Amino acid sequence: MLVGFLGFGEAARAFQETLAVREPNLRFMAWDIKLQDPAAAQDMKTAMETRGVSVADPAGFSDADWIISAVTADQSFLALRSIQDHIVQGQVVIDINSVSPGRKRESASLVEAREAAYLDMAVMAPVHPRGHRTPVLIAGSVAEKVIPVLERLEFDFRNMGDEPGQATAIKMVRSVFVKGLEAITVEALLAARASGCFEEISTSLAKSFPGLGWPEFAAYEFERTMQHGKRRAAEMRESAATVKALGLNGDLVSQIAETQELMGGIDISDLNKDSVDELVERALAARLKA
Template identity: 40%
Template sequence: MSEKITFIGFGEAASAIVSGWGPSRHEVFTYDIKLDDPSTRGEIVDRCSKFGVWPCDTPQEALQDADLVLSTVTADQATEAARAASPFLKAGQVWLDLNSCAPSSKVKSAGLIEAAGGQYVDVAVMAPVYPKLNRVPLLVAGPHADEIAPRLAGLPMSPRVVPGDIGAASSIKMIRSIMVKGLEALTAECTLAAVAAGVQDEVFASLLKSHPGTDWPAQTFYNFERSMVHGARRAAEMEEVARTLQDLGLPSDMVTSTVKWQRKLAAADVPAPENARQINPETIAHALLPHIRSS
């Protein structure tokens, strides 16, 4: 069944989901803050044209008559996006918050949406959107989750309801990210140090003996690529992870260090690798070292 769908924010996640649905399956609109800036407007307009999406100049225009609203902005802008959109929501419109935020941030956004008459759903995206596109695994939580999950499945998407209030899905995502994004930071710190000391072959051989189930060169390549391309967004997410831990009364030392590493790798003026078979981790490390040492 065709739905009128609005994306607030039309970056990688939104475009991947839409591309998975294919052309003309749904009527899709978007408002992205980059449309307000002449220097970035063309980027969003071109992306919309590629995927058959209607760009809107205001949140009000984008939200008009939308059946489902998917918020896919950066983690630090998620609550602000809810605040900006709330005056234009109609009673019963569904706001799906796919952003990587702390549970407390999602509760705050939910308050804005529900006060405007909307139905807020906590959604956690549990894997990279490529290559799964619209079939990327989603966790959904909150009072409307059971009602909305079948609609998402029909789009099609791949939701799974988790028990609990708003923030339950986000808690799973945030706490898992301590390990996933933290391993990326550890990979960078270990590999760069090994290459700088000229002992990378011995280090990787030792790691392979300790953890024989992991292809360390391939995993290292993948972790570097994720941080070099998406480090800024990952850093914003990890700041929400730190907030999650603080809300739980726990220290966030590892998470804070992960934020710094993700930012360093994203800020390095080095093109991200594209093919693990052509570029090994040592090559990436040599390219990054001058930038990391000076940062």
């Protein structure tokens, strides 16, 4: 069985590494847009080759049994379009991207027009350390056909229905709360530091919400947004589209995306990531400078 990864970032690498241990006879190939970037191509090739993954091009996907799409949310449909001429009858395309139900239905139509099968898969927890055993939700008419293979490979999954979008809808709505809580925590504590009442606010929140585990909780929320904010901003824009399509307040979710975008990429490599004071100071300096 040949598994092709469309995109070979953190999620794809985590899935590939644990799948290779679980099923040594699996073969892997991958294509990533970074292979077209002279500054990033060599690192990407090395990441593939050291894991025993063949470096492919879009045409190579016609040989794959499964195609796992694992790109950034804003690129999910474009990535499938880039290989659509090489999607063939009988393949299964597993879309693990964090995008709106509408985007997944659009992607499903593209795949099914090529007489291949499409599976909506929503990844519901961090991919490390469990890799492909991370809890996921699945949806799509092909689900029943794929379930025996997922079970054999020891995926941790729940089937949410026959329609693409039914799995990702749960992920998108849940993300409004999870990433929104991060954004609220960040903005509140940055405002507290900027206004000189940080200790008062921290003490008050710790008393009001003892179950969150202050100050460790605050440090974790800052670290997550600073490390992964760019990627999460793209995901939250898809969550905003999901909420808007329901006739609800998608503008609120768009603001969560904005905070994630502003926080993403702030360098904290030289900081103690468990120190909320250091993280807040670095984030405030970066935000005010911007």
